[in-house]
């Protein structure tokens with residue numbers, strides 16, 4: 275039996291859902307407030323098939339089920355599915371398709387997603403079109419009778435373009451295509467793609483949902499039961515599930531998502547403003563600026579503008595960027611994002627190294643680009659750190 279972790283529509287606001295969503299009756303045995311970590315691979319049966327809802331932990335585990343319900347709740351979905359990583363979650367989505375099928379994806383994409391699409395699924399006969407979706411209508415040119423899915427990432431990584439999910443969803447619906455949105459950067463605190471017409475929401479829970487840089491995990495959320503069943507079948511058949519301890523950690527992370535995001539946004543606005551005025555800084559990519567090309571969409575689609583910022587130096591060289599990230603003391607030079615601590619990265623040599631240089635340049639990932647994941651430390655300390663590193 276495969277658990278579908280159905281969420282009943284809940285009449286709660288986001289900040290309450292982050293803490294209580296999908297979490298009624300998590301421990302019928304003792305009433306523990308947090309669901310227990312069911313560190314078990316299997317479950318005793320009284321008679322063959324006579325179990326209490328769980329029979330083997332690849333198919334289902336109570337701690338994972340509690341997390342899956344929580345994620346479904348905060349995304350306003352009906353069904354949640356958790357995987358061993360964000361890429362494992364994307365992998366499960368792609369396994370719904372067959373050789374000959376075509377997928378239209380944002381061209382400005384997380385490097386690992388691009389690698390999975392072009393180096394694994396393209397070899398298995400699925401065709402990908404990478405399209406700039408700044409104008410949603412651009413996708414129309416690539417739709418034919420073989421098209422099955424539109425894959426959107428917004429804000430895009432690392433140049434923070436904003437794609438109008440509602441506009442893309444109208445086109446997808448008109449042509450009977452599925453729409454999936456990678457909501458890792460925004461989180462459901464800032465943007466809820468299912469409400470805007472998406473069919474699938476994907477998360478690298480490694481980032482903001484977990485929020486403490488201590489776990490690698492991925493999630494999917496959907497509304498439709500048929501879609502949930504297909505994905506649940508793949509989750510069990512392919513087996514890229516997460517363990518109960520990791521499920522517990524992400525569940526704990528979600529309980530503070532709203533207050534962490536609020537501070538990420540405040541600190542993000544302060545850091546973006548500081549960088550914009552700095553004489554050594556050239557471009558600053560942050561959707562909160564009024565002159566950001568997609569600011570108007572961001573204002574409608576997102577509750578706030580987040581703590582992810584990229585910038586380039588006027589000097590322009592790879593060396594100038596490397597020197598800055600090496601000089602930072604509070605910002606840690608590391609891959610990843612979305613944790614309580616501030617991180618800095620150099621996309622051309624780190625997260626996006628798997629994308630060829632010519633492809634990178636097309637989407638603005640030049641050698642001097644630095645990406646910041648602004649954490650929830652003191653705002654003044656973060657600005658002072660950037661000040662001394664830019665000297």
Ligand SMILES: *Cc1c(COP(=O)(O)O)cnc(C)c1O
Pocket residue numbers: 359360361362384386387427431456458459477478479480481490491492
């Ligand atoms: C990190 C990330 C992923 C991949 O997630 P993993 O948990 O690292 O497998 C996918 N999309 C985005 C936007 C990411 O930042």
